[in-house]
Every structure is written in structure tokens, then in C-alpha cells.
Amino acid sequence: MNIALLGYGKMGKTIEKIAQQRGHNIVLTVDKDDHDYDITKADVAIDFSIPSVAFNNICNCFNNGVPVVSGTTGWLQDYDKALALCKEKQGAFIYASNFSLGVNIFFELNKTLARMMSNLKQYQVSMEEIHHTQKLDAPSGTAITLANGIIAEHSNYEHWKLDESREHTIPITAKRIEDVPGTHTITYESEVDKITIEHHAYNRQGFALGAVIAAEWLVEKTGVFTMNDVLNIG
Numbered sequence: 001m002n003i004a005l006l007g008y009g010k011m012g013k014t015i016e017k018i019a020q021q022r023g024h025n026i027v028l029t030v031d032k033d034d035h036d037y038d039i040t041k042a043d044v045a046i047d048f049s050i051p052s053v054a055f056n057n058i059c060n061c062f063n064n065g066v067p068v069v070s071g072t073t074g075w076l077q078d079y080d081k082a083l084a085l086c087k088e089k090q091g092a093f094i095y096a097s098n099f100s101l102g103v104n105i106f107f108e109l110n111k112t113l114a115r116m117m118s119n120l121k122q123y124q125v126s127m128e129e130i131h132h133t134q135k136l137d138a139p140s141g142t143a144i145t146l147a148n149g150i151i152a153e154h155s156n157y158e159h160w161k162l163d164e165s166r167e168h169t170i171p172i173t174a175k176r177i178e179d180v181p182g183t184h185t186i187t188y189e190s191e192v193d194k195i196t197i198e199h200h201a202y203n204r205q206g207f208a209l210g211a212v213i214a215a216e217w218l219v220e221k222t223g224v225f226t227m228n229d230v231l232n233i234g
């Protein structure tokens with residue numbers, strides 16, 4: 001498979017290694033100073049760039065008939081517009097706030113736990129995410145997906161909010177510590193005990209492998225998909 005990497009930073013470089021190990025060719029790498037490039041030489045594009053450019057990168061793929069996998073977080077205000085263009089151009093698209101197998105299992109565990117806790121009003125939920133200091137967005141995309149999972153399953157929660165505790169609101173704390181690839185912790189606390197579930201990434205390889213597997217899965221398809229489709233879970 002011929003792959004274009006849109007964003008050649010920490011994730012782009014990790015994806016390159018894993019894609020090559022799986023027998024793929026990186027035919028194009030695009031970073032901040034690359035403007036004139038031919039995306040059509042790729043069978044599929046993988047976007048791990050920055051929040052302010054991801055939507056344009058994705059639209060460029062749809063406009064040129066190239067399937068696209070995006071892991072960039074912090075651009076979801078434009079997600080519905082991306083879906084509309086994908087439909088209009090009969091494109092192929094997968095976005096995931098987190099491509100790792102472990103986190104996608106954690107997403108399901110989170111929803112199951114929220115469903116079980118829904119009638120137990122003595123427990124208050126809170127969330128913490130920890131990432132490296134170069135991260136541009138907060139809270140993380142993964143934390144937002146987790147919060148939306150709780151909101152969908154728990155009758156007491158309707159919103160999430162960074163650094164703020166309010167009624168019917170999940171408080172999220174975002175910490176930035178050098179070199180942390182990504183840790184997400186959900187806690188339900190009562191006056192007598194607490195229940196905690198946590199996903200701790202040791203490095204970026206799980207995210208990168210998931211993105212390459214998603215690209216392999218997407219390449220001959222048309223439509224909008226999620227990692228639940230790719231991994232057949234959920």
C-alpha cells in the first residue's frame with residue numbers, strides 16, 4: 001500500500017516505521033512547509049498534524065479521491081463539515097481520538113462502568129488525563145471521547161468541563177508532564193470508597209499500529225467509519 005503521511009512529527013515518524021515493517025511504502029511526507037504536493041500518488045493518507053490544519057488536510061484528501069485516516073485531535077468543531085464533504089465526494093474516512101487497541105477496549109469498559117454506576121448517586125465521577133508538555137490541546141481528544149461515553153450511559157451527567165466541578169458535569173483535569181505519551185484515569189468516589197479505571201500508554205507504538213491497521217482496513221472502502229468498525233468491537 002502507498003501511504004501519504006500528513007504531519008511528520010512524533011506520530012508521523014512512528015507510523016512510518018510501523019508501516020514499513022508491515023510492508024507498506026511511504027510515498028509522501030507532508031509537514032508545515034510543504035504546500036504543493038500530489039496526494040493522488042497515495043492509496044491512503046494518514047493525518048497526524050495539528051488542530052488548525054487537520055480539517056484542510058482531510059478535505060484535500062476527499063477532493064482528490066484519497067481515503068484518509070485522521071488521529072489529529074482538537075479540530076472537531078469542523079467534524080460535521082468533514083462528514084458532509086466525505087459524503088458529497090463519496091470519500092472514505094476514519095477519525096479516532098485514540099487508535100490504540102487498549103484505549104478502544106478502555107472506551108467500551110468506560111461505557112459499561114458508567115451504565116453500572118448510573119443509579120448509584122452516592123458516587124461522583126471525575127477524570128484526569130496526563131500528556132507531554134508539547135501537547136497543543138486540552139483536554140485530550142481521548143478524554144473528550146471518554147466523557148461523551150459517560151454522558152451517553154449515565155443519567156446524572158450531561159456535560160464535561162475542564163478544571164471545574166458543577167452539578168451534572170464531569171470535571172476533567174489535564175496535566176502536562178515531560179515525555180508522558182498519554183494516561184487517562186476515571187474515578188468514581190463516594191464517602192466510603194472509590195473505583196478507578198486507568199489506561200496508561202508506555203509509548204506511541206500502540207497509537208501508530210492502530211492507525212496503520214485502520215488505513216489497511218479503509219483503503220478499498222467508501223463511507224465514514226470508526227475504530228469499532230475496524231476492530232469489530234462495541
Ligand SMILES: NC(=O)C1=CN([C@@H]2O[C@H](COP(=O)(O)OP(=O)(O)OC[C@H]3O[C@@H](n4cnc5c(N)ncnc54)[C@H](O)[C@@H]3O)[C@@H](O)[C@H]2O)C=CC1
Nearest residue numbers: 007008009010011031032049053071072073097098099207
Ligand atoms: N488519535 C491518536 O491515537 C493519537 C492522536 N494524537 C494527535 O495527533 C496529533 C499529532 O501528534 P504528534 O505527532 O505527537 O505531534 P507533533 O507536534 O510531534 O507533530 C505534528 C506535526 O504536524 C506538523 N504540521 C504543522 N502544520 C502542518 C501542515 N499544514 N500539514 C502537515 N503537517 C503539519 C508539525 O510541523 C509537526 O511536525 C496531535 O493532535 C495529537 O493530539 C497523538 C497520538 C495518538
Ligand SMILES: O=C(O)C1=N[C@H](C(=O)O)C[C@H](O)C1
Nearest residue numbers: 073097098135140141142182
Ligand atoms: O497528543 C498526544 O500525544 C495524544 N493525543 C491523543 C489525545 O488527545 O487523546 C491521543 C493520545 O492520548 C496521545
